Amino acid sequence: MTQFDEAQAYLDALGIDVMKKMRPSMARIEALCEVLDHPERAAPAVHITGTNGKTSTAAIATSLLGATGLSVGTYTSPHLQSVRERIALNGRPIEADVFGEVFEHIRPFIDLVEKQLGERLTYFEVMTAMFFLWAAEAPVDAMVVEVGLGGRWDATNVVDAPVAVITNIGLDHTGLLGTDKETIAREKSGIIKREAQVVTAERTPSVLEAITEEVTEQRASLVELQKDFSVADNRIAVGGRYLSVDTSAQRYEGLFLPLHGSHQGVNAAVALEATGRFLSKPLDHDVVAQGFAETTAPGRLETVRLQGDEAVPVIVDVAHNPDGMSALVTSLLEAFAFEHAVFVVGILADKDYRGMLTELARVPCSVIATKPGNVRSVDVDELAATAADLQLECMAEPDVATAIDTALAEAPRAGLVCITGSHYVVGEAREILVGSD
Secondary structure (H helix, E strand, C coil): CCHHHHHHHHHHHHCCCHHHHCCCCCHHHHHHHHHCCCHHHCCCEEEEECCCCHHHHHHHHHHHHHHCCCCEEEECCCCCCCHHHHEEECCEECCHHHHHHHHHHHHHHHHHHHHHHCCCCCHHHHHHHHHHHHHHHCCCCEEEEECCCCCCCCHHHHCCCCEEEECCCCCCCHHHHCCCHHHHHHHHHHHCCCCCEEEECCCCHHHHHHHHHHHHHCCCEEEEECCCEEEEEEEEECCEEEEEEECCCCEEEEEEECCCCHHHHHHHHHHHHHHHHHHCCCCCHHHHHHHHHCCCCCCCCEEECCCCCCCCCEEECCCCCHHHHHHHHHHHHHHCCCCCEEEEECCECCCCHHHHHHHHCCCCEEEEECCCCCCCECCHHHHHHHHHHCCCEEEECCCHHHHHHHHHHHHHHCCEEEEECCHHHHHHHHHHHCCCC
């Protein structure tokens, strides 16, 4: 067994969702960072939270910083196919042997902290500490850090970031974060540090007011979409978007972003504003053009072309809440010509799956309910019954592979196949359709 295999087995044994059942606490990650001599302080960071768009914004910010010549370490979650995706150098997942070496380095410190505290560290806490340790040892010039869940109590919140990003606020993880957007905004605003600059695309007045409470308390500065920066042009292009962005420093015109969906134009503007604030200077136009053009975001309205079936696009997208599904449907209508869509859908049990399926009902479609290899998934029969209740044509398949086969068989009478509902479904689909990295 390789070091990477041992690391992966250890993490899998911890259980990826255990943290959601534990009392919120920063004590474990703080103790681990303490015995590691605070690797989270090794490089300055852009810290990103929000309900949707975090990973895409992190990818764009990483590409922009990399285009300036910096070495960038990026931490995102969850992963699609390999745990290595969570720790990336200049946008590329770290190698398996590097991952294994970092785990071997950190393992005795994990044991020490667990003995001191008398409790186990979680999967996400171990991963977060591994990222910071790797970033310190690499070393990197800058870090882009995506929050795992919420903000205030998230393990990533040990980082003292001069720039915080709050992409937007929606209703997700309501059992943990709160049942209204204003309460969720207060939890996510917990990442704001003293005198930080806070960049947001949120526009709802009551939500902005909740964010402003934390901004004021931390003597931070709030930088708002439409007030301080904006997307001047956001048009569909072959393979992505044509953008013009007005940052608080200058206008950038004629930019190409190889990502689908008008929401990605907004994510790009947020990333550009945050990057400029992080560097304390506007970026050259050529740097921005390069950074945008080189951005990749697997599983985000990603088109997969299949041999012998290229007439029908197969799309994978990680939309996993009603707002995300709404953006997906809107983007599909804008970017693809189709009269009928086949959706392969698998959703986790703690999500508003009725709300998600309601968004799909906006377009002529059929639904194939399925279940990724995850115990928290909605039962396929329950999902299919809900779809039927919404008067959607539907059927149930027991696993993602079978569901994809069924969808591709339906493809000739459809104009599009879209696989969505969770990161887990998309991860399995990419493994089948694209293969391993």
